[in-house]
Structure formats: C-alpha cells, structure tokens
Amino acid sequence: MIRRPHFAYGALLVLQTFCIALLLYYIHMVFRVVTEKPGELHHLPGGIMLQVVTAILLGQACYWTRLRRVPLPEGIHRPVLGHMLAFAGRLASIFGGALFSIYFLRQLPALDELNLGAGLLWRCILVFAILFTIYCYTLELERLGAAWQARPEPTGSSRDTAGD
Structure with missing residues (x-):
C-alpha cells in the first residue's frame, strides 16, 4: 500500500483525467471532421496517434x-460533489458511445464491401482501447462519487457482531 493514499489517489485521478480529456478532445475533433466530410477515409497524423496511444496507456496505468x-x-x-462526479462519469461514457457510433457508421462501407484489412483491425483495436479507457475512468468517478455520497460511520461506535 501507498503511505500517503489521499495524495497518491489525487495525483492518479488528475493524471487519468488529463488522459481522458485529451481523448475526448480528439473524439470531438474526429466527430467534426467526419460530419463535415462524410464518406471519406480520414487519417490521423502520426503525432496525434502517438498522443492517443500514450493517453490510453497512461490512463490505464x-x-x-x-x-x-x-x-x-x-x-x-x-x-x-459525489453526485456531480457520478454524473461526469456518465457523461464521459456518453462521449465514448458517440465515438463508437461515429466509428461504426464510418466503417460500415468497408464492412459492407468485406474490405477487412489490417488497417481496419488496427482501427477497431484502437477504438475499443479508447472505449475501455473511458469505461475505466467512468468506474473510477462513480466509485469516488459513491464514496462521497455515503454517510460516514460514526467514530467510536461498535458494530453488532452477535450474528457472526
């Protein structure tokens, strides 16, 4: 166990939040590009792909x-604040669902033509990794939100252990 759990928890949550914010920023960017130019194959520059993969790996770590x-x-x-955190977690999952919808609709012609190459597999893996990272973050916010919503047990009270 870590000696200073509140500081360590806060640092990990802030870093994870930064990773998710970066992913959501790129989801928004991809959404705009795809809606402005539907039906075209879009490629992300290598620098952006590196940032996305780094955010996924760091967020998971x-x-x-x-x-x-x-x-x-x-x-x-x-x-x-507990309710707000749980709500923020749900919002993050909604954005993840939007990403999946955009990706699925964009890749539908490739699936229809059975153009199932390595590029499509790589993109599918990347999308599912992003979704899983967002899901983990959502769980973390919901756990923290639930912990903040729960009433603390009074100190000095003993639990009834007669039934044990």
Whole structure:
C-alpha cells in the first residue's frame, strides 16, 4: 500500500483525467471532421496517434495502479460533489458511445464491401482501447462519487457482531 493514499489517489485521478480529456478532445475533433466530410477515409497524423496511444496507456496505468495499490479516500462526505462526479462519469461514457457510433457508421462501407484489412483491425483495436479507457475512468468517478455520497460511520461506535 501507498503511505500517503489521499495524495497518491489525487495525483492518479488528475493524471487519468488529463488522459481522458485529451481523448475526448480528439473524439470531438474526429466527430467534426467526419460530419463535415462524410464518406471519406480520414487519417490521423502520426503525432496525434502517438498522443492517443500514450493517453490510453497512461490512463490505464493510472487506473490499475490506483485499483491495486491506492485505496479510495475515506471519511469525506460531500453528497453534491459525489453526485456531480457520478454524473461526469456518465457523461464521459456518453462521449465514448458517440465515438463508437461515429466509428461504426464510418466503417460500415468497408464492412459492407468485406474490405477487412489490417488497417481496419488496427482501427477497431484502437477504438475499443479508447472505449475501455473511458469505461475505466467512468468506474473510477462513480466509485469516488459513491464514496462521497455515503454517510460516514460514526467514530467510536461498535458494530453488532452477535450474528457472526
């Protein structure tokens, strides 16, 4: 376990939030390009692809490090902020769903023509990796939101263990 869990948790969440923000920025950019020029095959520059892959890997590293080594902050009761965090998590998943919809609709002609090459496989893997990263972030926000919404147990009270 990490010695300073609140600081470590906050740092991991901020880094993961930055990664998701970068992914959502590029999702927005792709959405605009695809809607302005539908039916065309669009390629992302190598620098953007590197940023996307780095954001996926870093976001996943933060998530799994937090899950395995850093506990959720305890003793914080902020129901309004907890609801806002859970809502933000749901919004992130909506944007992920929009990405999948755009990608699926864009790739439908390639599937229809059975043009299933390595490029399509790579793009499918990348889209699912982005979606999984957004899903993990959504889970993290929902966990933290639920923890902040829960009423803390009163200190000094003992639980009834007669039934154990």
